[in-house]
Amino acid sequence: MKPKTRLIHGGIFGDEATGAVSTPIYQVSTYKQEAVGKFKGYEYSRTGNPTRHALEELIADVEHGHAGFAFGSGMAAITSVMMMFSAGDHIIMTDDVYGGSYRVVNKVLNRFGLEFTLVDTGNLDEVKAAVKDNTKAIFIETPTNPLLKVTDIEAVSAFAKTKDLLTIVDNTFMTPYLQNPIPLGADIVLHSATKYIGGHSDVVAGLVVVNSAELAEELHFIQNSVGAILGPQDSWLLMRGLKTLGIRMEETMANAQQIAEFLDAHDAVGTVIYPGLPAHAGHDLMSKQARGFGGMISFDVGSKDKAGELLAKLKYFTLAESLGAVESLISVPAQMTHASIPVERRGELGIVEGLVRISVGIEDVEDLIEDLENALK
Ligand SMILES: *Cc1c(COP(=O)(O)O)cnc(C)c1O
Numbered sequence: 001m002k003p004k005t006r007l008i009h010g011g012i013f014g015d016e017a018t019g020a021v022s023t024p025i026y027q028v029s030t031y032k033q034e035a036v037g038k039f040k041g042y043e044y045s046r047t048g049n050p051t052r053h054a055l056e057e058l059i060a061d062v063e064h065g066h067a068g069f070a071f072g073s074g075m076a077a078i079t080s081v082m083m084m085f086s087a088g089d090h091i092i093m094t095d096d097v098y099g100g101s102y103r104v105v106n107k108v109l110n111r112f113g114l115e116f117t118l119v120d121t122g123n124l125d126e127v128k129a130a131v132k133d134n135t136k137a138i139f140i141e142t143p144t145n146p147l148l149k150v151t152d153i154e155a156v157s158a159f160a161k162t163k164d165l166l167t168i169v170d171n172t173f174m175t176p177y178l179q180n181p182i183p184l185g186a187d188i189v190l191h192s193a194t195k196y197i198g199g200h201s202d203v204v205a206g207l208v209v210v211n212s213a214e215l216a217e218e219l220h221f222i223q224n225s226v227g228a229i230l231g232p233q234d235s236w237l238l239m240r241g242l243k244t245l246g247i248r249m250e251e252t253m254a255n256a257q258q259i260a261e262f263l264d265a266h267d268a269v270g271t272v273i274y275p276g277l278p279a280h281a282g283h284d285l286m287s288k289q290a291r292g293f294g295g296m297i298s299f300d301v302g303s304k305d306k307a308g309e310l311l312a313k314l315k316y317f318t319l320a321e322s323l324g325a326v327e328s329l330i331s332v333p334a335q336m337t338h339a340s341i342p343v344e345r346r347g348e349l350g351i352v353e354g355l356v357r358i359s360v361g362i363e364d365v366e367d368l369i370e371d372l373e374n375a376l377k
Pocket of ligand 1: 195
């Protein structure tokens with residue numbers, strides 16, 4: 001099955017009980033038992049719900065994994081995965097990881113005795129040097145946000161296996177349509193489904209796929225114990241989103257490539273970061289490990305004030321946090337998504353004040369380029 005077909009025909013197709021082509025929204029908390037402990041697979045919706053289950057089967061299928069899990073947000077998904085570890089365990093993490101991931105490991109999970117070391121996971125030597133006796137996993141985000149640095153998933157996973165470490169990949173930016181970490185050797189893949197998978201700026205959700213029965217059992221235990229589950233209505237919205245993910249990503253990428261080339265040639269724009277530009281450091285690696293370069297572009301307009309002027313003039317790029325929707329969005333990472341990262345740390349990473357990030361939508365590219373052209377004048 002090819003990727004677009006799998007998004008539509010993967011998992012459980014429709015509803016067996018009624019023939020409904022769309023999985024119904026089972027808005028239910030509990031299920032009638034024939035006798036004590038005798039039920040049709042569902043007993044209580046924190047433990048399992050048919051709509052959520054259909055979504056979980058679909059995401060497991062499209063990520064080529066063993067089992068899927070749906071959570072109330074991307075952060076609930078990441079936190080639940082981290083709860084598979086124990087006090088005293090050490091995890092290596094990509095340094096310019098999503099701001100919320102940085103916050104949860106440094107301000108919340110550290111209180112429970114989990115240790116983290118942040119390194120440039122794009123440099124395998126740095127990853128190797130960070131391994132300690134208590135290291136249990138390597139958590140990578142590729143490409144990163146907003147600098148779009150790329151990590152070699154296959155190389156990191158192969159190294160992790162030699163040390164008995166789990167490889168966990170935050171695949172939000174690439175989506176399961178463009179990149180599948182599990183066939184490349186990863187053990188756990190996760191998504192903020194709030195972004196491209198939902199795709200319409202109308203749902204907050206997280207998804208995780210694991211590659212083995214053991215990890216599935218452990219994560220289900222955590223999901224059911226902690227209770228960070230996704231409700232049936234939102235599960236249904238994500239299935240709806242997944243069906244059009246393929247065509248949305250194709251349009252997004254075609255637009256992004258043209259916009260990146262336009263910005264790259266523009267005098268008022270400094271560095272343009274887009275992996276689809278051949279000059280991008282991760283271009284070759286991404287050509288190998290993904291089916292495309294995604295829809296995120298970062299570029300430097302020189303200062304906080306210039307960024308402010310640009311934002312004020314744009315018509316079609318909505319100023320908002322988040323990304324991955326049908327409408328184009330724009331943000332200033334230093335003041336928005338990455339404000340929770342200390343200023344010195346932002347400086348070290350290269351998240352400068354004039355850095356602007358756009359999430360390219362599926363509007364007509366001529367309108368988007370004209371909008372940018374006018375605003376950059
Ligand atoms: C948004 C995002 C998250 C967090 O997801 P939420 O759904 O907002 O909780 C995690 N990782 C990446 C890369 C993200 O973009």
